[in-house]
Amino acid sequence: MTKIDFHTKGEQTKAIHAGEYPDPLTRASAPNLVMSTTFIADADANFSVENLEEENDGWIYTRWGNPTIHQLEEKLAVLEGAETALAFASGMAAITALLLHLLKSGDHAIISDVAYAALSEMTNEKIPELGIEITKVNTSDLEAIEKALRPNTKLIYVETPCNPLLRLTDIEAAANIAHKAGAFLAVDSTFATPAATKPLQLGADFVIHSLTKYLGGHGDALGGAILGNKETLSPLRKKTAIRLGGVISPFNAWLILRGLATFPLRMKTHEQNALKIASYLESHSKIKKVIYPGLPSHPQYELAKRQMKNFSGIISFQVENGKETAKQFSERLQIIHYAVSLGHHRSLIFYLNSEELLKTSFKFETDKQRQSWNAFAGQGIFRLSVGLEDADDLIADLEQALED
Numbered sequence: 001m002t003k004i005d006f007h008t009k010g011e012q013t014k015a016i017h018a019g020e021y022p023d024p025l026t027r028a029s030a031p032n033l034v035m036s037t038t039f040i041a042d043a044d045a046n047f048s049v050e051n052l053e054e055e056n057d058g059w060i061y062t063r064w065g066n067p068t069i070h071q072l073e074e075k076l077a078v079l080e081g082a083e084t085a086l087a088f089a090s091g092m093a094a095i096t097a098l099l100l101h102l103l104k105s106g107d108h109a110i111i112s113d114v115a116y117a118a119l120s121e122m123t124n125e126k127i128p129e130l131g132i133e134i135t136k137v138n139t140s141d142l143e144a145i146e147k148a149l150r151p152n153t154k155l156i157y158v159e160t161p162c163n164p165l166l167r168l169t170d171i172e173a174a175a176n177i178a179h180k181a182g183a184f185l186a187v188d189s190t191f192a193t194p195a196a197t198k199p200l201q202l203g204a205d206f207v208i209h210s211l212t213k214y215l216g217g218h219g220d221a222l223g224g225a226i227l228g229n230k231e232t233l234s235p236l237r238k239k240t241a242i243r244l245g246g247v248i249s250p251f252n253a254w255l256i257l258r259g260l261a262t263f264p265l266r267m268k269t270h271e272q273n274a275l276k277i278a279s280y281l282e283s284h285s286k287i288k289k290v291i292y293p294g295l296p297s298h299p300q301y302e303l304a305k306r307q308m309k310n311f312s313g314i315i316s317f318q319v320e321n322g323k324e325t326a327k328q329f330s331e332r333l334q335i336i337h338y339a340v341s342l343g344h345h346r347s348l349i350f351y352l353n354s355e356e357l358l359k360t361s362f363k364f365e366t367d368k369q370r371q372s373w374n375a376f377a378g379q380g381i382f383r384l385s386v387g388l389e390d391a392d393d394l395i396a397d398l399e400q401a402l403e404d
């Protein structure tokens with residue numbers, strides 16, 4: 001079969017066909033799951049990854065590259081409109097590889113002050129221990145980013161919408177600020193997904209995804225990815241990723257590859273369901289505040305409309321007594337699972353207590369940062385990841401769980 005350029009095809013065609021090829025030996029139509037850790041080598045094969053020519057220059061050892069993982073990477077790159085993609089064992093493995101590759105002792109990085117908790121915690125502790133300076137700012141506030149710049153700033157790292165507040169960052173503006181200062185912009189686009197936003201087209205240098213969420217979509221495989229240009233990702237693969245070793249299992253790559261076939265279809269339903277449920281929650285007397293980028297009440301609705309082609313499926317909301325309601329949800333919900341994570345076909349809900357999170361994960365330096373947290377989260381928020389069940393069933397489940 002001749003190789004087709006899927007970049008110009010429709011989203012659903014990309015999701016199904018890009019990156020995949022039939023097995024040359026059996027002509028099997030579905031991609032092969034190749035679990036082999038090693039491959040028969042030529043007598044003159046190189047033993048060091050330093051000499052690896054291209055990622056798919058024959059297969060040597062699965063930590064360096066693997067045909068199933070490669071098909072996943074190719075599909076992700078086409079879906080994101082990126083030159084290339086690098087898959088990892090988890091979103092955190094991708095983030096760690098990016099930080100360790102780009103930053104060295106004496107460098108400075110600006111990181112979203114509210115972001116995925118493990119990234120926040122790592123940049124509070126481990127990364128500064130390596131002699132890398134970190135400033136946490138609310139990256140929705142472009143002036144705050146500019147003020148935090150230093151001559152040694154190498155990286156600006158944003159998450160939009162950010163976990164768990166669903167606050168947005170203007171990617172194009174942040175990219176301009178980064179590039180004027182000679183820094184890279186990395187965007188964790190896990191919540192938005194490529195169905196909503198293509199950060200590389202808006203000027204970002206790197207996109208991060210936790211494949212564990214919407215891209216895999218079924219809650220049964222951890223994975224992560226970095227996407228961007230070959231020029232920067234090739235050395236990242238050779239010098240950092242392969243040596244750190246946080247490689248995705250071919251089995252997980254295969255599961256995620258299979259999940260991706262329905263990715264654009266799933267995102268349409270996630271968004272439709274979330275819009276319905278967000279409006280329902282907004283009209284419920286016990287709900288104090290609902291945050292969803294697709295609601296006109298979102299403080300950055302204009303930016304959401306400009307930057308997100310799909311508002312995705314995550315809703316945050318506040319109630320009067322969060323802890324009590326959390327208990328009620330965990331005991332009474334019948335369809336929605338009371339559990340962490342997001343982006344699965346199953347709906348998931350979890351309560352995030354502000355006091356606890358501000359102790360363990362998010363460290364604010366200014367009153368302005370604290371005020372922004374309070375405006376979005378108050379004493380705590382529920383993060384509802386709206387799944388693919390029928391919206392009416394989800395609403396009925398919430399309704400009975402919210403009763404006195």
Ligand SMILES: *Cc1c(COP(=O)(O)O)cnc(C)c1O
Nearest residue numbers: 090091092116163190210212223
């Ligand atoms: C889940 C998540 C991560 C981490 O991904 P893992 O696959 O759990 O390691 C990173 N960023 C965001 C926004 C996430 O939601």
